[in-house]
Amino acid sequence: GRDALLRFFSVRDLSGFGCEALSLALGAAGALLAYLDDTQRTQLPHFAALAQESPADTVLLDAATRRHLELDQARSGTSLLGVLDATITPMGGRLLRRWSQRPLRARQPLQLRQQAIAALMDSGRHAPLREALRAIGDLERILARVALRSARPRDLATLRDGLQAAPALRALLQAVDSPQLASLLDALGEHAGTAAHLQATLHAQPPALLRDGGVIAPGFDAELDELRLLSTDADRFLSELEARERAASGIATLRVAYNRVHGYYIEISKGQADKAPVHYTRRQTVKGAERYITPELKSFEDKVLSARERALMRERALYEQLLDALNARLASLQAAAAALAELDVLAALAERAEALDWCCPELVEEPGLHIARGRHPVVEAARSEPFEPNDLHLDPARRMLVITGPNMGGKSTYMRQAALIVLLAHIGSYVPATSARIGPIDRIFTRIGAGDDLARGQSTFMVEMSETANILHHATPHSLVLMDEIGRGTSTYDGLALARASALHLARVNRSYTLFATHYFELTELASAENGIANVHLDAVEHGEQLVFLHAVKDGPADRSYGLAVAALAGIPKPVLAEARRTLLELERVARRGGEAPAQPDLFAAPPATTPAPQMDELLQALRALDPDSLSPRAALEALYRLRALLPAPD
Numbered sequence: 001g002r003d004a005l006l007r008f009f010s011v012r013d014l015s016g017f018g019c020e021a022l023s024l025a026l027g028a029a030g031a032l033l034a035y036l037d038d039t040q041r042t043q044l045p046h047f048a049a050l051a052q053e054s055p056a057d058t059v060l061l062d063a064a065t066r067r068h069l070e071l072d073q074a075r076s077g078t079s080l081l082g083v084l085d086a087t088i089t090p091m092g093g094r095l096l097r098r099w100s101q102r103p104l105r106a107r108q109p110l111q112l113r114q115q116a117i118a119a120l121m122d123s124g125r126h127a128p129l130r131e132a133l134r135a136i137g138d139l140e141r142i143l144a145r146v147a148l149r150s151a152r153p154r155d156l157a158t159l160r161d162g163l164q165a166a167p168a169l170r171a172l173l174q175a176v177d178s179p180q181l182a183s184l185l186d187a188l189g190e191h192a193g194t195a196a197h198l199q200a201t202l203h204a205q206p207p208a209l210l211r212d213g214g215v216i217a218p219g220f221d222a223e224l225d226e227l228r229l230l231s232t233d234a235d236r237f238l239s240e241l242e243a244r245e246r247a248a249s250g251i252a253t254l255r256v257a258y259n260r261v262h263g264y265y266i267e268i269s270k271g272q273a274d275k276a277p278v279h280y281t282r283r284q285t286v287k288g289a290e291r292y293i294t295p296e297l298k299s300f301e302d303k304v305l306s307a308r309e310r311a312l313m314r315e316r317a318l319y320e321q322l323l324d325a326l327n328a329r330l331a332s333l334q335a336a337a338a339a340l341a342e343l344d345v346l347a348a349l350a351e352r353a354e355a356l357d358w359c360c361p362e363l364v365e366e367p368g369l370h371i372a373r374g375r376h377p378v379v380e381a382a383r384s385e386p387f388e389p390n391d392l393h394l395d396p397a398r399r400m401l402v403i404t405g406p407n408m409g410g411k412s413t414y415m416r417q418a419a420l421i422v423l424l425a426h427i428g429s430y431v432p433a434t435s436a437r438i439g440p441i442d443r444i445f446t447r448i449g450a451g452d453d454l455a456r457g458q459s460t461f462m463v464e465m466s467e468t469a470n471i472l473h474h475a476t477p478h479s480l481v482l483m484d485e486i487g488r489g490t491s492t493y494d495g496l497a498l499a500r501a502s503a504l505h506l507a508r509v510n511r512s513y514t515l516f517a518t519h520y521f522e523l524t525e526l527a528s529a530e531n532g533i534a535n536v537h538l539d540a541v542e543h544g545e546q547l548v549f550l551h552a553v554k555d556g557p558a559d560r561s562y563g564l565a566v567a568a569l570a571g572i573p574k575p576v577l578a579e580a581r582r583t584l585l586e587l588e589r590v591a592r593r594g595g596e597a598p599a600q601p602d603l604f605a606a607p608p609a610t611t612p613a614p615q616m617d618e619l620l621q622a623l624r625a626l627d628p629d630s631l632s633p634r635a636a637l638e639a640l641y642r643l644r645a646l647l648p649a650p651d
Helices: 002-009 023-040 063-067 081-085 090-101 107-123 124-133 141-149 153-174 179-188 192-201 223-230 235-249 270-275 295-328 330-356 378-381 411-425 460-474 492-510 519-527 563-569 574-592 614-625 634-646
Strands: 256-261 265-270 283-287 289-294 369-374 388-395 400-405 435-438 443-447 478-485 511-515 533-543 546-555
Touching: 002 023, 023 614, 063 192, 063 443, 081 090, 081 330, 090 141, 090 153, 090 330, 107 179, 107 330, 124 330, 141 153, 141 179, 141 295, 141 330, 153 179, 153 192, 153 295, 153 330, 153 443, 223 295, 223 388, 235 256, 265 270, 265 295, 270 289, 270 378, 289 295, 295 330, 330 378, 330 388, 369 411, 369 478, 378 411, 388 411, 388 546, 400 411, 400 492, 400 519, 411 435, 411 443, 411 478, 411 511, 443 460, 460 478, 460 492, 478 492, 492 511, 492 519, 492 634, 563 574, 614 634
Parallel strands: 400 511, 400 533, 443 478, 478 511
Antiparallel strands: 256 265, 265 289, 283 289, 369 388, 369 435, 533 546
16 A cells, blocks of 8 residues: 555655554555546546544544434434535535534634634625625536546536636625635635636537537637538538639539538539539539539538538547646645635534524633533424523533433433534534533543344344443543433343443543433432432423423432323323333332332342241251252152241241
């Protein structure tokens, strides 16, 4: 891979690109280069350098997190990009997607983006900027085709129109006070000469394919114009030639004609043949007439019969010259396309911030996460009724929130909105909140939802545990962790034990900022047993037989889970609900037997001390005295009856 890169960039080593020692990355880059060579079979002049990206530069998002947060693909409904992407151009849409997939940790570029968005909103220039961008096509891909020499005529027409629209963008933004916008205008550059060259060379509305002809504008090339004239205006030329020859020869019946076999000829009746000028050369004798050819007509014939093919060849040559001229300016044109893409994204983010009433987040070096009246951007956009905003406060002294409350109460929404607000802040966007103050974040982890992976032979619980293990191994004190219903894929006691142990590990070892949603009410005791853990809950009230979700986050644990009420909302048959209520009452009665135990059994409470009854003590002594290996079948049966007789009587 390294050798391939050295050959491609024509350099002696790769230290100038800062990647000489990255052997795995060089192998991957070399493999990619080999793939491009196999598929494109041409030079790749638009690849000018290598750039190294470090994980330390970005807020890392693993595959599970991208999937759970539904950044660009939603299992149902709308994704985050579906709400956020108001870009005009395809290249702006791609850049926004890259930003969302690779949020930055560095504060300076993010603050420059925020300031540019604020400047566009304050000046009111984002709306006219977006209108001006509608005249600009996908210049990035067009320039890639130019470099590969596969650009079609309409691609170049789109490039021409885009370069002609650039001065209007410059005029719009010239007075806007923003270092980032000024930098983008510098990168946009001046391309009036290239636009004028394209304007002069290309037809105003060129055909889709070069082979169709009519790509080069009339008047650009005299030779091409003559060829086109010959191929399109042959009848006029023949009429003029016929009139001149009649006048010169005095033969009134002379005519100029054409057939596919013999081509162009001058025909004179046999009665007038003796008047044929001496420069006429007989071509054919037919009944009642003689046919001649002249040097002028022969020259015209040669030209007109090959005029279309020659015109197409000439157009191709001129088109190749145009591609050569564009490739000579390729680097500056690519910089201009990248600047236009970023202008598109910044204008789109300004439009979203204004339309959705988002605020500018404050990115600080002090650890912590403080969001006032935060909202979930996708849920809010999808709901017709007002969204209930909620606060979130995490800091070194309050690192974990154990979130309880009913299903459908909004626990997952509350958790996801926190992650999305953090992610939006780290792409430079405004966020859906009244205010947001965000300290350093290095990764976002999520463990939300249930699903198996049959292709890899993983059950739902195995997928859950694999994702949990990844979080426990890699989360740091600067990570944001969302854990939703850990342990629900196995038995109650197993799941409760795993959930408690995972929460304690995150609190004691990882020390991450954690939102831990659960239905195990036993976990609410962690707040009093461990520093840095607090309880919050999503509230709900029962009104008659109806359950009303308030979607408001309040301090403290929930008092119940409302599981049967939610099941009723889902349409579970009433006989099933009645049977479930009877079973629930029986379980609670068993749990309360012998004392004031809570309705939910506490797995981690110490077992009560008990004294064996006398019969049980005698039974245990008799059992210890047995030697199973020395017993015959009959003796074993008799011993079993004796032991049974020692059992205490049932209550």
